[in-house]
Amino acid sequence: MKKSTGNLLKGLIFISPWIIGFLIFQVYPIYKSVYYSFCEYDVLNPPIFIGMDNYKNLFHDDIFLKSIVSTAIYTVMAIPLSMIVSLFFAILLNQKIFGRGVFRTIYFLPSLVPMVALAILWKWMFNGENGILNYILGLFGISGPNWLGSTMWATPSIVLTGIWGVGGSIVIYLAALQDVPRSLYEAAEIDGAGWFLRVRHITIPMISPVIYFNLILGIIGCLQVFAVPYIMTAGGPARSTYYYTMYLFDNAFSFLKMGYAGAMAVLLFIIIVAITIITTKLTASRIYYAEK
Amino acid sequence: MKHISIILVLALSLGIIAGCSKSAPDSTKGRVVVSYWEKWSGFELEAVKNLADKFNNSQDEIYVDVLSVSEIERKLLIAIAGNDPPDIANMQDSGIPQFADKNAIEPLDDLMPIINVKQEDYIDIYWKLCRYENKLYGLPIAATTIALHWNKDIFKHAGLAPNTPPQTLEQLDDIAARLMVKKDNGSYEMLGFVPTQPGWWNYAWVWWFGGDWYDGKNITANCPENVAAFNWIQSYAQIYGARALQNFTSGFGAFSWSDDRFMSGKLAMVLQGIWMSRFIEKFSPQLNWSAAAFPSSGGKLKDVTMAECNMLIVPKGAKHKKEAAKFIGFMQRPENLEYLAMKHNKFVPLKIADEMDYSQHPNKEIKLFIRLSQSPNAHSVPRIPIWQEYAHEIDNAFQSVWLQKKTPQQALDEVQKRIEIKWQEYCDLKQRRLERR
Numbered sequence: 001m002k003k004s005t006g007n008l009l010k011g012l013i014f015i016s017p018w019i020i021g022f023l024i025f026q027v028y029p030i031y032k033s034v035y036y037s038f039c040e041y042d043v044l045n046p047p048i049f050i051g052m053d054n055y056k057n058l059f060h061d062d063i064f065l066k067s068i069v070s071t072a073i074y075t076v077m078a079i080p081l082s083m084i085v086s087l088f089f090a091i092l093l094n095q096k097i098f099g100r101g102v103f104r105t106i107y108f109l110p111s112l113v114p115m116v117a118l119a120i121l122w123k124w125m126f127n128g129e130n131g132i133l134n135y136i137l138g139l140f141g142i143s144g145p146n147w148l149g150s151t152m153w154a155t156p157s158i159v160l161t162g163i164w165g166v167g168g169s170i171v172i173y174l175a176a177l178q179d180v181p182r183s184l185y186e187a188a189e190i191d192g193a194g195w196f197l198r199v200r201h202i203t204i205p206m207i208s209p210v211i212y213f214n215l216i217l218g219i220i221g222c223l224q225v226f227a228v229p230y231i232m233t234a235g236g237p238a239r240s241t242y243y244y245t246m247y248l249f250d251n252a253f254s255f256l257k258m259g260y261a262g263a264m265a266v267l268l269f270i271i272i273v274a275i276t277i278i279t280t281k282l283t284a285s286r287i288y289y290a291e292k
Numbered sequence: 293m294k295h296i297s298i299i300l301v302l303a304l305s306l307g308i309i310a311g312c313s314k315s316a317p318d319s320t321k322g323r324v325v326v327s328y329w330e331k332w333s334g335f336e337l338e339a340v341k342n343l344a345d346k347f348n349n350s351q352d353e354i355y356v357d358v359l360s361v362s363e364i365e366r367k368l369l370i371a372i373a374g375n376d377p378p379d380i381a382n383m384q385d386s387g388i389p390q391f392a393d394k395n396a397i398e399p400l401d402d403l404m405p406i407i408n409v410k411q412e413d414y415i416d417i418y419w420k421l422c423r424y425e426n427k428l429y430g431l432p433i434a435a436t437t438i439a440l441h442w443n444k445d446i447f448k449h450a451g452l453a454p455n456t457p458p459q460t461l462e463q464l465d466d467i468a469a470r471l472m473v474k475k476d477n478g479s480y481e482m483l484g485f486v487p488t489q490p491g492w493w494n495y496a497w498v499w500w501f502g503g504d505w506y507d508g509k510n511i512t513a514n515c516p517e518n519v520a521a522f523n524w525i526q527s528y529a530q531i532y533g534a535r536a537l538q539n540f541t542s543g544f545g546a547f548s549w550s551d552d553r554f555m556s557g558k559l560a561m562v563l564q565g566i567w568m569s570r571f572i573e574k575f576s577p578q579l580n581w582s583a584a585a586f587p588s589s590g591g592k593l594k595d596v597t598m599a600e601c602n603m604l605i606v607p608k609g610a611k612h613k614k615e616a617a618k619f620i621g622f623m624q625r626p627e628n629l630e631y632l633a634m635k636h637n638k639f640v641p642l643k644i645a646d647e648m649d650y651s652q653h654p655n656k657e658i659k660l661f662i663r664l665s666q667s668p669n670a671h672s673v674p675r676i677p678i679w680q681e682y683a684h685e686i687d688n689a690f691q692s693v694w695l696q697k698k699t700p701q702q703a704l705d706e707v708q709k710r711i712e713i714k715w716q717e718y719c720d721l722k723q724r725r726l727e728r729r
């Protein structure tokens with residue numbers, strides 16, 4: 001046995017737990033869900049092949065169409081807000097101030113809270129009668145809505161809850177911000193640029209690849225939002241927070257329509273790929289990659 | 293050296309897989325281990341475990357291993373599909389049509405000689421709930437009904453006769469209006485009644501109007517009685533203001549016992565189940581309450597209720613069917629059902645429930661709940677496999693009506709339209725399956 005082949009074999013064996021896991025738990029389920037999307041399949045009985053019927057039915061399913069609209073509304077609200085908030089805090093946390101490390105930790109901490117705990121916590125804060133949010137509003141003489149019980153406020157409430165978990169993207173922004181050369185700021189300062197102009201013309205262009213990265217990840221995350229609304233509102237009231245993945249989940253595990261759910265999953269994948277490509281095309285001219 | 297490291301890696305990965313295999317406790321040596329998935333936890337689980345111990349000690353051939361499993365129906369589904377189910381599971385009656393239709397549970401008819409029980413001994417509705425399309429799929433271990441619970445102190449305080457519950461739904465509405473106390477800021481300090489509490493049975497209200505969701509053949513979501521019921525529901529939102537009421541009942545989130553308005557004395561009347569007394573005892577022992585049949589519209593229908601039961605089933609693919617049947621038979625013995633009923637504050641699903649001695653029973657209204665279970669107006673959810681979807685749709689209609697986004701007629705017409713399509717799809721699929729066989 002030649003040494004290089006031996007090394008290759010050893011290497012493969014060492015990474016085999018990962019490869020086997022990937023094949024069994026990722027590739028095989030993906031293949032199966034694509035296959036089942038062409039079947040009538042209830043998990044307990046053998047699948048019956050029905051061709052494109054599941055896909056055709058999706059477009060006559062008004063709950064499905066409504067779930068797309070709600071998910072789109074959620075995404076359009078959540079993405080800009082979370083991007084602005086995380087970038088804003090990243091810039092603040094990048095200033096040379098006393099106790100910077102402590103502040104960075106504080107802003108990152110909420111993203112360590114598990115989704116379920118976070119959802120339950122916020123559910124109490126949004127409580128119409130005893131919630132702290134309405135208590136604080138009450139101090140200013142405002143009678144707050146029943147956040148999660150109103151079709152108008154339920155989605156904004158869930159968006160707000162999501163903002164709490166921006167710690168992850170703050171860290172990514174912070175890393176990027178530290179790579180921006182000081183000399184550029186100094187040059188701009190000499191030219192008389194103020195804080196806002198420096199952010200606008202140096203910081204943002206310099207970290208644009210990271211903004212793009214966070215945008216793409218944010219879109220993917222929003223289109224798949226599940227745990228928080230599932231716990232906070234269970235899709236209600238009157239399906240105002242019944243997002244795509246929740247309907248998918250119900251079809252798969254409550255109604256046992258695994259084939260239909262598979263078709264939804266495949267379609268969601270196509271939607272995400274399409275949006276990612278479009279976003280990449282639209283932002284291509286605005287992203288600056290430093291020369292290597 | 294090279295080979296040793298390869299062997300080590302292989303051994304490690306195999307070890308991980310081997311670690312997943314099952315191992316039985318020592319006390320089960322030489323016995324058939326019957327695995328039993330139980331949906332209950334806490335004191336309810338404790339009572340079941342005591343009975344399993346009694347069974348295990350009574351013989352030395354079978355050992356029943358009780359495991360408490362949350363979200364049991366979802367996990368059962370996966371276990372059955374993966375062909376590694378438990379031998380016995382506790383399932384809610386409403387799950388039977390869906391599982392039976394998908395051929396996921398074993399009919400017990402062939403095992404009846406081992407289980408050794410007679411249909412005549414059971415209260416009709418519970419026996420019916422165990423059956424689907426002429427086959428028996430389970431046997432009940434806990435029976436429940438629901439009734440109006442009212443707070444006698446609040447009645448007395450408002451000058452109402454504390455021992456006289458409303459006899460008609462209209463009387464209930466009047467009393468509710470009298471008991472309502474508004475705060476300065478427009479929200480409610482106290483309410484007489486509100487149909488969103490506890491919020492578990494949005495579909496149930498139609499029964500008090502003589503309506504139902506399925507007539508044995510067709511979907512009847514928008515029948516006039518159902519529309520009348522939803523009109524009544526909406527009238528609460530209109531009279532009291534949906535927004536203020538919503539704040540009072542904290543939206544449509546999950547129910548929590550610690551936040552229960554009836555027990556904290558802020559809600560005078562509520563539709564609750566036989567288990568309520570147990571929670572009152574625990575969270576609010578000083579509450580001066582009583583229970584009666586929830587009144588129907590115009591008082592025309594007597595003793596309307598919803599009957600539910602938990603039953604032991606044998607999942608498809610169970611390895612030890614006969615042994616499971618033996619344990620089910622043991623659990624069905626009157627003395628064991630009675631033990632469970634006493635511990636759970638419920639009653640036995642047997643006709644002898646009438647004659648039993650309840651002087652020691654922890655629920656002082658136990659006789660009412662037994663009477664309700666034998667009423668001709670005792671209902672259950674429709675026995676159709678698409679009920680999960682149907683209930684989902686009804687909840688949505690309920691919320692739209694409550695928030696006054698739609699009229700009851702509109703909302704129920706939509707339910708009718710959607711579920712009729714699903715029902716047709718289901719019937720077609722069933723036909724296709726029959727043709728394949």
